[in-house]
Amino acid sequence: MESGGGAAAEKRFRGLGTPIPLGSQGPGSVNTRIPPPASGTPAPMGSRTPGALTARGSLVAKTPLGSQGPGGGGGGGGASPAGTPRGRRTPSGRVPPRPADLKFQLILIGNRGVGKTSLMERFTDDAYSDACKSTVGVDFKIKTIELGGKKIRLQIWDTAGQERFNSITSAYYRGARGILLVYDLTRRDSFLDLHKWMSMVDKYASEDVDLLLVGNKLDREAEREVTREEGLKFAQRFSGMRFCEASARENRNVEDIFLRLVEDIVRRMPMEPLSRDLMTGVLALPSEPPAPEPPTRRCC
Numbered sequence: 001m002e003s004g005g006g007a008a009a010e011k012r013f014r015g016l017g018t019p020i021p022l023g024s025q026g027p028g029s030v031n032t033r034i035p036p037p038a039s040g041t042p043a044p045m046g047s048r049t050p051g052a053l054t055a056r057g058s059l060v061a062k063t064p065l066g067s068q069g070p071g072g073g074g075g076g077g078g079a080s081p082a083g084t085p086r087g088r089r090t091p092s093g094r095v096p097p098r099p100a101d102l103k104f105q106l107i108l109i110g111n112r113g114v115g116k117t118s119l120m121e122r123f124t125d126d127a128y129s130d131a132c133k134s135t136v137g138v139d140f141k142i143k144t145i146e147l148g149g150k151k152i153r154l155q156i157w158d159t160a161g162q163e164r165f166n167s168i169t170s171a172y173y174r175g176a177r178g179i180l181l182v183y184d185l186t187r188r189d190s191f192l193d194l195h196k197w198m199s200m201v202d203k204y205a206s207e208d209v210d211l212l213l214v215g216n217k218l219d220r221e222a223e224r225e226v227t228r229e230e231g232l233k234f235a236q237r238f239s240g241m242r243f244c245e246a247s248a249r250e251n252r253n254v255e256d257i258f259l260r261l262v263e264d265i266v267r268r269m270p271m272e273p274l275s276r277d278l279m280t281g282v283l284a285l286p287s288e289p290p291a292p293e294p295p296t297r298r299c300c
């Protein structure tokens with residue numbers, strides 16, 4: 001397999017090229033119990049405990065390697081705080097939390113075992129485990145953050161890296177505002193496969209999605225197989241793609257990568273008509289989008 005992104009994959013991204021149907025999906029088992037989010041619209045996110053900073057929605061399972069089966073669990077349901085007018089008390093007498101000003105989805109993709117789940121769990125729960133479990137289908141977590149005075153509710157989708165799940169996971173690309181493309185810097189194959197993932201992005205993601213390339217397992221410097229320069233060079237081939245090396249294990253750069261991606265997304269948000277959901281909060285968008293940053297050399 002050739003190194004880096006294929007030429008066709010490079011044509012896409014942010015409207016610079018028409019998405020090109022590249023590559024073919026692996027056969028993948030189909031887990032029809034997982035409802036993909038509607039294209040272009042945020043999946044329901046009001047189903048978690050109001051006030052909780054993070055929440056898990058398990059549509060999925062993380063199973064020990066070699067014993068995978070269809071993911072269990074349900075997304076859960078519940079009341080959305082958006083249903084209660086601001087400042088009013090609920091029947092139980094509690095003041096509901098301020099609704100989010102913005103809500104959107106991020107998705108983690110990349111080869112099996114590169115650390116997608118670990119990065120997500122480090123970010124959402126500050127948790128990490130050395131246990132090696134493989135995601136079946138998709139998983140997600142919710143995290144609410146404050147950024148620039150805005151309350152932003154993130155739904156973070158963690159996808160299975162195994163090719164056989166591509167037919168399931170690809171359904172989640174379309175609704176994502178941001179994609180974290182992860183490789184393991186101690187495994188060259190996971191870097192060489194990035195062009196495959198970019199082909200998936202090309203084929204299934206929204207054209208204006210923000211992308212961030214993450215070289216994970218920075219704590220294993222002695223076993224490094226991909227140099228930082230190679231990672232940076234790959235990212236530079238795609239307009240606006242950020243690059244960062246991180247360690248979920250040692251919690252290095254993890255918060256940074258998510259927050260920078262969210263910052264990019266918020267900064268580039270178009271002046272689109274606000275959905276009813278968003279109107280429940282104060283949303284101050286600049287009248288004109290700021291001048292775009294130079295597309296390359298952005299890394300942490």
Ligand SMILES: Nc1nc2c(ncn2[C@@H]2O[C@H](COP(=O)(O)OP(=O)(O)OP(=O)(O)O)[C@@H](O)[C@H]2O)c(=O)[nH]1
Pocket residue numbers: 110111112113114115116117118119129130131132133134135136159160161162216217218219220246247248249250
């Ligand atoms: N040393 C080190 N190990 C890590 C790091 N991140 C994840 N791991 C380990 O790598 C293995 C795979 O991590 P996961 O987070 O399950 O990988 P994944 O990309 O979600 O894998 P799939 O669900 O199969 O696609 C686990 O044993 C983790 O403990 C890291 O930053 N450093």
